[in-house]
Amino acid sequence: MRSRRGFLYASNGAPTTTSRKRGRFNFFDLLPDDILLLILMKLVVSAECPADFIAVLLVCKRFNCLGLNPFVLSKAPAETFAVKPGLLSAADWFFQRCAGAGNVEAFYIMGMIQFYCFHNHKLGASLMAKAAIQSHASALYSLSIIRFNGSGGIDAVKDLITGATLCTRAAFLGHVDALRELGHCLVDGYGVIKNVAEGELYLMQANLQELAARQSTQLPRLRRRNNQPQIFLPVGGLTFGFTPQNCHPANRFLISCYNGLTPDPMLRSCSYVGCGRVETRVHEFRRCSACSVTNYCSRGCQARDWMIGHRLHCIPLLMFPIINADADAGNI
Ligand SMILES: [Zn+2]
Ligand SMILES: [Zn+2]
Known part of the structure; x- marks a missing residue:
């Protein structure tokens, strides 16, 4: 048996001296690209910040080449695109490459930046629409806000029916804010036929979903040195646990x-x-x-x-x- 560096192992498992001279063999090179792509895809999906993705690319030359494969880039999660405004120009090639690979998060984030930061409303809305077509709940909800508010400059007009349709689609994909918005629309008859009972039901569902999500993810998990949980009260307008x-x-x-x-x-x-x-x-x-x-x-x-x-x-x-x-x- 050989190690990754090509050393031959003796029967007891330790590399032998002679095996080092003979071994020029690397099992890693024998792995087919398909398996490595699957491994990389799993690694990239679990990335919690851009540095996690970059760390994967820096492992070796082969990871660097395969990490930029469209199959891997298309699976990059939203946190991979969490860049600061000052680093946007440096990360632009990555955004473009991921968008070229069909990554919905790249479409959505680029659309939001173009719409609200660069005031390029048509391009921003079209990028968000590309994500919305692929059932991206946040993109559908953002487009519904744009339609409800008539965002997009002086010439833009409100389109309540389209806004309500997009909001309904986002709500049924599990977007809590969209569910709440839809509930209010039904209660007020805003863009949809008025149905107070159904609207209140949606509002209750939204509150329950948010409560469940907050309990599972946003509750403060900090502990004191004596391992006792800390209790925080709302101070200065912000409830602890939200950032x-x-x-x-x-x-x-x-x-x-x-x-x-x-x-x-x-x-x-x-x-x-x-x-x-x-x-x-x-x-x-x-x-x-x-x-x-x-x-x-x-x-x-x-x-x-x-x-x-x-x-x-x-x-x-x-x-x-x-x-x-x-x-x-x-x-x-
Ligand atoms: Zn807002
Ligand atoms: Zn107020």
């Missing part, structure tokens, strides 16, 4: 791209900390009906922002005179 890292890499890119500032002071960004969408025209997003301070691209973002802290800060406009009167009296 922008919990959201999709496309949203993380938008968040770090704008960093809370919009390119035009007239345009507002979505107030939900995990969204990052910015208006493409003035007064595109809806305001919180109670305080009129926060703006949201969708009801999904509004519901999430409410749960992670806006409920603690939302002060109805009717209460402002009382607060001002208390301030004048020196009570505040």
